[in-house]
Amino acid sequence: MNNIEKFNCLFSNNEKIVDCYKFVKKIGIKYAYNLTLREKFKDACGYKLNLTNPQTFSEKIQWIKVNCHNSLITQCADKYKVRDYVFEKSKNKYLSHIYGVWDNPEKIDFDSLPLSFVLKTNHASGQVIIVKDKNILNTKMIKKQLCEWLSENYYYTGGEWAYKNISPLVMCEELLEEGIIDYKFYCFNGLPKFLYVSKGLEGNPHDAKMSFVDLKWNLTPFQRSNYLRFDNLPSQPLVFKEMLDLASKLSAPFCFVRVDLYSIKDRIVFSELTFYPNGGFAPFEPKEWEVEIGNWIKLPINSGGKV
Numbered sequence: 001m002n003n004i005e006k007f008n009c010l011f012s013n014n015e016k017i018v019d020c021y022k023f024v025k026k027i028g029i030k031y032a033y034n035l036t037l038r039e040k041f042k043d044a045c046g047y048k049l050n051l052t053n054p055q056t057f058s059e060k061i062q063w064i065k066v067n068c069h070n071s072l073i074t075q076c077a078d079k080y081k082v083r084d085y086v087f088e089k090s091k092n093k094y095l096s097h098i099y100g101v102w103d104n105p106e107k108i109d110f111d112s113l114p115l116s117f118v119l120k121t122n123h124a125s126g127q128v129i130i131v132k133d134k135n136i137l138n139t140k141m142i143k144k145q146l147c148e149w150l151s152e153n154y155y156y157t158g159g160e161w162a163y164k165n166i167s168p169l170v171m172c173e174e175l176l177e178e179g180i181i182d183y184k185f186y187c188f189n190g191l192p193k194f195l196y197v198s199k200g201l202e203g204n205p206h207d208a209k210m211s212f213v214d215l216k217w218n219l220t221p222f223q224r225s226n227y228l229r230f231d232n233l234p235s236q237p238l239v240f241k242e243m244l245d246l247a248s249k250l251s252a253p254f255c256f257v258r259v260d261l262y263s264i265k266d267r268i269v270f271s272e273l274t275f276y277p278n279g280g281f282a283p284f285e286p287k288e289w290e291v292e293i294g295n296w297i298k299l300p301i302n303s304g305g306k307v
Contacts (some may be wrong), residue, residue: 037062037065044281049062056293056294057280057291058281058290059294061276063299064297065161065276067299068255068300073161073162073254074162074164076162076273077273078166080122080169086250086270090249093268094246094268094269095269096173096176098171098174099112099113101171101172103169105146108170108172113134116134117131117174118172118173118174119142119146119170119171120170120171123163123168127149131175146170150168150169151168160275160276160279176262176269180262180264181262182260182271183195183196183197183260184261186293187251187257188256188296188297188298189251189255190248190253190254191251192251193214193293194215195212195213196211197211197230198211209229209231210230211230211233215244221289222289223284224282226282238266239263243263243268246261246268247261254275258273258274258275258277260272260273
C-alpha cells in the first residue's frame with residue numbers, strides 16, 4: 001500500500017483523525033499538502049488546484065492556507081485568544097460570557113458551572129457540546145469526547161495553517177437562546193461584500209437553512225448546494241449597520257476573513273473569525289461566481305502585508 005492509499009484508508013475506515021495527522025507528520029507536511037489540498041480540492045471542486053496563479057475563491061483560500069502565515073491569524077483563529085482582539089477593537093461590548101477555560105477536561109468542575117452552558121474547543125470548528133441541563137449530563141462521556149477533540153490538529157488533516165500553533169483548550173460559555181440566527185459576513189480587505197443568514201447549523205445539517213444576501217438584504221445570484229435556502233428570508237436585524245461596522249473593524253488587517261456574528265434581541269454577540277470557510281472545499285454555484293468572488297480577494301505580495 002502506497003502513502004496515498006494508506007492515507008485514504010485511514011479516512012475511509014473512520015479511524016481517529018489523530019492517527020491520520022500522526023501519519024501525515026511522519027511523511028512530511030509538503031507531501032501532506034499534496035494529499036489534503038490538491039487531492040481533496042479536485043474531488044470537492046471538480047477541477048485541478050492552481051496555486052501558482054489562483055483565480056477562484058476556493059483556489060485563493062488554499063493559497064492563503066499555504067502562504068499567509070502571520071501570528072495574528074493564529075490568534076484570531078483561536079476561539080479563546082481572539083477575544084482579546086475583539087476587546088481591543090470594541091471593548092467588551094460584543095463578547096459572550098465565559099465561565100471557565102481548561103487545558104485538560106479532567107480539570108472541569110461541573111458543580112461550579114450553571115445549569116446550562118456550552119462547551120467547545122478553541123482550536124477547531126464544530127466541536128461544540130450544548131448542555132441544557134447539567135443534571136442529566138454524562139460527564140465521563142463528555143470528558144472522553146473533549147480529550148479526543150483536544151488531540152486533533154487541523155493543520156495536519158486539512159492543511160489549515162491557522163490552527164497549527166494553537167494550544168488546545170476547552171471553553172465554557174453562556175448558552176445563547178435556542179433557534180438563533182447566524183450572520184456570517186464575507187469580508188475582503190476590511191470590506192464586507194455579502195453574508196449568509198443561517199439557522200439550525202448547530203443541529204442536523206440536513207435541516208439547516210442558509211441563504212446568501214447582499215448588503216441590501218437581497219438574495220444573491222449565487223449559493224452553495226449543500227444547504228437549503230430559507231422559504232421566507234428572516235428580516236434584516238435592526239442592528240445590521242452596527243454589525244457591518246463591527247465586521248469592517250475586525251476584518252481590516254486581512255485580505256479575506258469571514259466575520260461570524262449573532263443578533264439576539266438586538267444584542268450583537270461575536271461568534272468567531274473564519275479564515276478558511278469549509279476549508280475552501282465548498283465552491284459557489286453557478287461556477288462563474290467562483291471567479292467573480294475570487295476577484296475580490298487581493299492576495300498579498302508577501303506575508304508582511306495584509307494577511
